[in-house]
Amino acid sequence: MKTEHTGSTLIATLGSQPQIVTFALDALLEQGEQINEVYILAAHGNRVLARRAWQRLQQEFIDDSYRGQRCRLRRVDITLNGHVLDDIRSEAEVNAVFHTIRDLITSLKGEGRHLHLCISGGRRMMAMLLLSVAFLFCDHYDRVWHMYTPEETLERVKGGNQMHLGPTDGFRLLKVPMTPWGVYFPNLRHLAEMVTIEQRKGLLASDYARCQQVWKQLSQREREVLRGLAQGLRPHQVAKQLHISLSTVNTYKTKILAHCRNVWNIPPSEPIDYRFVREHFAIFVDHQL
Numbered sequence: 001m002k003t004e005h006t007g008s009t010l011i012a013t014l015g016s017q018p019q020i021v022t023f024a025l026d027a028l029l030e031q032g033e034q035i036n037e038v039y040i041l042a043a044h045g046n047r048v049l050a051r052r053a054w055q056r057l058q059q060e061f062i063d064d065s066y067r068g069q070r071c072r073l074r075r076v077d078i079t080l081n082g083h084v085l086d087d088i089r090s091e092a093e094v095n096a097v098f099h100t101i102r103d104l105i106t107s108l109k110g111e112g113r114h115l116h117l118c119i120s121g122g123r124r125m126m127a128m129l130l131l132s133v134a135f136l137f138c139d140h141y142d143r144v145w146h147m148y149t150p151e152e153t154l155e156r157v158k159g160g161n162q163m164h165l166g167p168t169d170g171f172r173l174l175k176v177p178m179t180p181w182g183v184y185f186p187n188l189r190h191l192a193e194m195v196t197i198e199q200r201k202g203l204l205a206s207d208y209a210r211c212q213q214v215w216k217q218l219s220q221r222e223r224e225v226l227r228g229l230a231q232g233l234r235p236h237q238v239a240k241q242l243h244i245s246l247s248t249v250n251t252y253k254t255k256i257l258a259h260c261r262n263v264w265n266i267p268p269s270e271p272i273d274y275r276f277v278r279e280h281f282a283i284f285v286d287h288q289l
Helices: 018-029 047-058 091-110 124-137 153-159 189-206 208-216 220-230 237-240 244-265 274-281
Strands: 007-016 035-042 071-078 115-117 143-148 172-176
Touching: 007 018, 007 091, 007 124, 018 035, 018 115, 018 143, 018 172, 035 047, 035 091, 047 071, 047 153, 091 115, 091 124, 091 274, 115 124, 115 189, 124 189, 208 220, 208 244, 208 274, 220 237, 220 244, 220 274, 237 244, 244 274
Parallel strands: 007 035, 007 115, 035 071, 115 143
Antiparallel strands: 143 172
C-alpha cells in the first residue's frame, strides 16, 4: 500500500560551511518545493569550526521557522559507543554513519516524506554513505542534489559570511542521477539488513547497560510504549496497537525520553525524539520478556 505524502524534507551534510544548507534550501523553495523540515548530518574533524557552522545555521531558523515560513531544523548526531563522532576514521565509524543515515531515511520514508538530499557539505565519506543508502531506500519521488558555486562567490561567502545569494551570483543546484534499486529489487533492502545486522549488534552492545538502566525505571505501560517505538512504530501507531490515546502515548514518551536524556547525558539543548528509542533499543527489547 502506498504511503500518503506528508511533505518534503531536506537532508544535508554539513562541514564548516553553513551557507551550503541555506543556499540549497533557498534554491529548492524558489523551485516551488514545500520543505518544512531540514535534517543536518555532521561529522567534521575540526570541532570548533563545526560548532560555529551549526550555531550560524541555527540563527536562520527561529522558532521552527525559516524566512517567514514553517520549517524546523534538526541535527542528527552520529554516535559510536555512546560518543558523538566528530570525524570518520575507521570501519566501525563508517558503519555507525551508515546505520544512522539508514535509520533516518527509512523513518522519514515511513512517514510518507519526499526527500531532497544535498551532498555538497562536509566529509566526502558522508556523501558516499548517504548515496549508498539512497540507492537502497529512496524512491522515484526523492532527489539528490549537488551544488555549483563560482570560485569568486565561494570566497565571498566562506564560513557563513553570506547565507543567501542573489540571481547574479552564479549558483546552481544540480540534480544527480539516482536509480532507486531498492524499489526495483526489494530483496536488496532485506539483504542489506542481513549483511549489517551483526555489525549493528556490535555497535549497540555498549548501549545495553544504559538501556537496562532506563528499562528498570519504567512502569509496565511505559515499557509497552517503549517496545512499540523501538520496533519502529510511530506514536500514533503505538496508540492504536495498545488501544490508548495518542496524548497518553506522548505522555509516556516524554517520560521515556527524559530518562534517556539523563542516562545518556544528553544536554537540554540537544533535541531527541522517538527515533532515539528505535536507534538505541531496537535490539534490547528483543531480549526482554
